[in-house]
Amino acid sequence: MDGLAVAEGAALGTALRALLGGGLGLLAGSFLATLVLRWPEGRSLGGRSACDHCGRPIPLRDLVPILSWLRLAGRCRGCGARIGALHPGMEAVAALMGAAAFAVAPGAGGWLGALFGWTILALAVLDARHLWLPDRLTLPLLALGLAAGPAPLPDRALAAAIAGGGLLLVLLGYRWWRGREGLGLGDVKLGAALGSWLSPLLLPPLLLGASLLGLLMALRPSAREAIPFGACLGISAWGLWLWSALR
Numbered sequence: 001m002d003g004l005a006v007a008e009g010a011a012l013g014t015a016l017r018a019l020l021g022g023g024l025g026l027l028a029g030s031f032l033a034t035l036v037l038r039w040p041e042g043r044s045l046g047g048r049s050a051c052d053h054c055g056r057p058i059p060l061r062d063l064v065p066i067l068s069w070l071r072l073a074g075r076c077r078g079c080g081a082r083i084g085a086l087h088p089g090m091e092a093v094a095a096l097m098g099a100a101a102f103a104v105a106p107g108a109g110g111w112l113g114a115l116f117g118w119t120i121l122a123l124a125v126l127d128a129r130h131l132w133l134p135d136r137l138t139l140p141l142l143a144l145g146l147a148a149g150p151a152p153l154p155d156r157a158l159a160a161a162i163a164g165g166g167l168l169l170v171l172l173g174y175r176w177w178r179g180r181e182g183l184g185l186g187d188v189k190l191g192a193a194l195g196s197w198l199s200p201l202l203l204p205p206l207l208l209g210a211s212l213l214g215l216l217m218a219l220r221p222s223a224r225e226a227i228p229f230g231a232c233l234g235i236s237a238w239g240l241w242l243w244s245a246l247r
């Protein structure tokens with residue numbers, strides 16, 4: 001093969017990987033949207049999907065990610081009630097994350113990066129909607145980062161300790177200074193988990209990116225008093241993972 005054919009083969013391989021990652025992302029996003037809607041209400045994940053308004057079970061042909069929602073113009077086929085954009089939105093974002101992760105990192109790295117991104121997506125939505133970062137997502141993320149994060153083990157363990165310890169100091173300092181909670185322990189555990197996927201050198205840009213996102217959220221006209229800082233940290237961390245994998 002000449003150089004051009006090799007380059008074409010590589011581009012085709014990247015495109016096929018992105019397609020696979022995007023398809024898996026659609027499925028992951030569909031599952032995660034159900035998770036973030038039902039988990040905070042203590043509802044089971046097993047039962048069939050039904051319209052929240054009329055309770056009518058949703059037929060299989062209306063469960064195709066994104067397309068069904070678009071075809072029904074975001075309304076229930078039975079009662080015409082509006083169906084929120086959370087489902088198609090999370091499906092689209094998870095598909096983009098999967099496609100990007102699989103494209104920039106071949107093999108196990110792509111799978112791990114996609115899993116990292118999808119977990120962050122679920123955490124970010126839960127934090128934005130409920131200011132809740134469940135241990136059952138942050139702790140496995142920390143374990144997986146320590147076990148298989150992209151940086152050498154001493155680097156990722158140190159980054160996890162610095163990020164978690166630093167946020168714990170901020171939490172304690174804020175409590176002492178203002179007499180109320182600024183951060184939660186969920187943010188501390190998430191910080192440690194995100195650190196384990198990065199390295200100490202990436203922690204300053206992680207904090208900078210998260211602060212800029214937090215500032216943007218605070219400036220929105222619809223901003224609430226509490227900013228979901230965990231969501232900002234997570235988005236910043238996944239952006240840094242993608243950037244490191246690209247280099």
Ligand SMILES: [Zn+2]
Nearest residue numbers: 051054076079
């Ligand atoms: Zn309905």
